[in-house]
Amino acid sequence: MQSDAEHEALYVAADNEIENGGDDKHAFRILLDLANRGYLPAMCYVGVLYCGGIGTPENKKLAIGWWRKAAAKGDGTSMLNLGTEYRDVLGNFRQARHWLLKAARSGDASAYLELARLWYGRDRFRHRDRIARYLDEALDKHRLGQCYLSEDERESAELLRAEFK
Numbered sequence: 738m739q740s741d742a743e744h745e746a747l748y749v750a751a752d753n754e755i756e757n758g759g760d761d762k763h764a765f766r767i768l769l770d771l772a773n774r775g776y777l778p779a780m781c782y783v784g785v786l787y788c789g790g791i792g793t794p795e796n797k798k799l800a801i802g803w804w805r806k807a808a809a810k811g812d813g814t815s816m817l818n819l820g821t822e823y824r825d826v827l828g829n830f831r832q833a834r835h836w837l838l839k840a841a842r843s844g845d846a847s848a849y850l851e852l853a854r855l856w857y858g859r860d861r862f863r864h865r866d867r868i869a870r871y872l873d874e875a876l877d878k879h880r881l882g883q884c885y886l887s888e889d890e891r892e893s894a895e896l897l898r899a900e901f902k
Contacts, residue, residue: 744776752782755791765792772803780807781815788822797826808836813843817851824855841874846884849875850894857897869901 739747748771751764765786771779784803787796801822807815820837823829833855840848853871856864875894878884886894 739774744771744774744779747771748776748779748782755786761786761792763792775810777807777810777812780804780810781812781818784815784818788818797822808839811843813840813845813848816840816843817845817848820848820855821851824851824858830855830859841871844878844884846875846878846886847890849878850886850890853894853897861900865901869898872898872901 747767751767751771753759754764755761765783768779768783768786772783780803784800784807786792786800787803788800789795801819804815804819804822808819816836817840820833820835820840823836824833834852837848837852837855841852849871853868853875856868856871861868872894875884875886876891876898879886879891879894
């Protein structure tokens with residue numbers, strides 16, 4: 738039985754292999770093994786790899802399955818991934834809203850931005866107050882250091898927020 742530290746070391750090594758142009762297939766096998774053992778970060782990552790066809794053939798159904806397993810264990814990133822996948826790829830507003838709200842409640846600032854984008858795409862004029870509220874939440878959490886937004890996400894949120902002032 739491997740310890741959490743050993744799982745983490747394998748996870749980091751596999752991630753480095755993918756990020757640095759190494760053997761994606763080998764890294765995928767390592768991450769899939771970790772995911773099958775219940776290692777939460779690997780469960781989410783395997784979903785990403787299936788979604789993008791990295792180290793394995795692309796398979797959206799398997800990606801969603803892994804994200805659901807990780808989300809059931811409380812992984813906010815998997816909830817966010819489910820929300821954006823349902824919104825952008827599957828066109829299922831109800832499921833997208835469900836998963837993005839769960840991700841936001843888990844503390845993910847990016848989820849607030851994605852909720853704003855979801856409602857923006859639905860009807861930005863009718864839902865302007867809701868959109869502004871989600872953008873304010875994302876930016877406030879980021880400014881307070883409670884959650885992280887990438888520089889691109891922050892700029893996107895600020896530009897979108899300026900539209901609703």
